[in-house]
Amino acid sequence: MARIYGCHYELWDLNPLLGVLHEVAVQKPKDLDVASLLRQMQMSKETFVPKWRKLDYWFHEDFHQLLFRAWGFYHSLMDEYSKRLLVVPLLKVTRHFSYDDVQRQKLSKSPKAVQRVQALLKSDWKRKFFHMLEEEIIEVLKKLYEYQRYSPEHESSPPADVKYTVKAGVDTMSEKLEEEADILVTSPPYLQSHEYIRRAKMDLFWLGFSEEEIKRLSELEIPYRDVPPHRIRSEMYWKLRDRIDAHHLRRTFDNYFWAVVGALERLGEMVSSHMFLFVGRASMRGRSIPIDQIVVHCVTLTCLKSLPTRELALASCLSGVLCSLLLFVCVYLKLIYQKARALQQFLRIHLGLPYQPMAESNCHSQPACKRRNIRKLEMIDKKIIPRPPFPYTYQP
Numbered sequence: 001m002a003r004i005y006g007c008h009y010e011l012w013d014l015n016p017l018l019g020v021l022h023e024v025a026v027q028k029p030k031d032l033d034v035a036s037l038l039r040q041m042q043m044s045k046e047t048f049v050p051k052w053r054k055l056d057y058w059f060h061e062d063f064h065q066l067l068f069r070a071w072g073f074y075h076s077l078m079d080e081y082s083k084r085l086l087v088v089p090l091l092k093v094t095r096h097f098s099y100d101d102v103q104r105q106k107l108s109k110s111p112k113a114v115q116r117v118q119a120l121l122k123s124d125w126k127r128k129f130f131h132m133l134e135e136e137i138i139e140v141l142k143k144l145y146e147y148q149r150y151s152p153e154h155e156s157s158p159p160a161d162v163k164y165t166v167k168a169g170v171d172t173m174s175e176k177l178e179e180e181a182d183i184l185v186t187s188p189p190y191l192q193s194h195e196y197i198r199r200a201k202m203d204l205f206w207l208g209f210s211e212e213e214i215k216r217l218s219e220l221e222i223p224y225r226d227v228p229p230h231r232i233r234s235e236m237y238w239k240l241r242d243r244i245d246a247h248h249l250r251r252t253f254d255n256y257f258w259a260v261v262g263a264l265e266r267l268g269e270m271v272s273s274h275m276f277l278f279v280g281r282a283s284m285r286g287r288s289i290p291i292d293q294i295v296v297h298c299v300t301l302t303c304l305k306s307l308p309t310r311e312l313a314l315a316s317c318l319s320g321v322l323c324s325l326l327l328f329v330c331v332y333l334k335l336i337y338q339k340a341r342a343l344q345q346f347l348r349i350h351l352g353l354p355y356q357p358m359a360e361s362n363c364h365s366q367p368a369c370k371r372r373n374i375r376k377l378e379m380i381d382k383k384i385i386p387r388p389p390f391p392y393t394y395q396p
């Protein structure tokens with residue numbers, strides 16, 4: 001979206017697929033002879049064998065040659081445009097020919113997936129493979145044209161001069177924002193409910209990643225890695241943590257919040273306006289964990305911490321005492337005033353002076369008061385009254 005609106009952007013993810021997907025997404029669409037591309041693939045003699053010991057576990061051996069040749073063709077392609085249009089369809093169809101259950105959040109073999117493969121084996125699966133590929137390529141082309149139309153000017157495509165940085169395969173925990181950013185949008189992992197690198201493993205092997213590279217990435221994934229302890233100032237975090245008995249789950253819980261809150265607090269210092277957090281429902285042993293509330297609470301507190309804690313406590317204590325004194329004086333003065341007015345009325349009545357009603361205590365309807373209130377609102381609008389630097393809004 002940033003690109004469509006002509007805003008500079010930076011993308012980060014531990015998963016190297018981000019780079020591949022970004023290249024596809026920003027590709028300017030043009031016509032492609034899909035049938036001819038697939039014919040070339042069928043004729044190609046190039047082969048590519050992923051460096052994966054578990055290949056036989058995930059793919060029926062009858063499919064091996066077809067997949068090796070299809071991916072051999074992909075890796076040998078010189079035309080970048082065809083390559084970009086082919087990559088996502090090829091990944092999707094390869095998965096369809098595997099024992100992976102695509103409905104599950106983690107890479108896993110299921111009886112349903114085994115049945116699918118058996119059904120494929122009984123069919124004209126070579127024809128099916130190319131037919132599926134063709135449909136998927138057309139789908140990518142359609143989506144690319146659709147993306148161009150999102151541009152606010154409709155006819156024109158997204159501006160070409162948008163500056164962007166894509167950091168695919170990076171660890172957020174050690175990455176720095178070099179320049180200040182206006183907004184930060186993030187969707188942190190859902191605690192331990194997804195294993196993103198394990199899920200992407202199959203795609204990464206076919207794209208040419210080695211077992212060592214994938215293992216290294218898995219070891220960096222949040223929350224399956226140990227991170228240095230971080231102060232979590234959220235009551236809810238501590239309450240929920242106390243209810244987790246299993247040691248390993250408690251460790252995952254800690255690692256998760258230490259990593260996410262730590263990264264957002266650190267990166268937030270380089271963000272001048274807003275931070276957006278997308279989170280879905282996450283649970284641990286059936287107990288719902290409101291990630292958003294915990295993170296928003298901690299990060300908002302951090303943004304308000306411009307004064308060191310001791311000074312902040314002293315300042316709030318002093319202002320508390322001053323406010324109480326002021327309130328006491330005001331109440332006292334008002335009482336004296338009311339008593340004086342009552343005495344005045346009493347004397348007026350008993351000495352036969354004409355009756356004069358007491359002034360209205362609520363003066364909001366009077367023009368002078370209205371003007372004063374409007375001025376107050378204007379002051380707030382003009383930010384004369386200081387606000388915390390990040391106006392996070394949280395709506396459950």
Ligand SMILES: C[S@@+](CC[C@H](N)C(=O)[O-])C[C@H]1O[C@@H](n2cnc3c(N)ncnc32)[C@H](O)[C@@H]1O
Pocket residue numbers: 012013014015170171172173186187188189190196197220221222
């Ligand atoms: C909920 S997904 C969000 C994916 C994507 N950003 C989106 O919005 O659709 C969480 C992402 O966190 C990434 N992730 C996990 N650990 C990470 C780490 N240490 N550094 C960077 N990204 C990490 C995962 O690869 C995964 O893509």
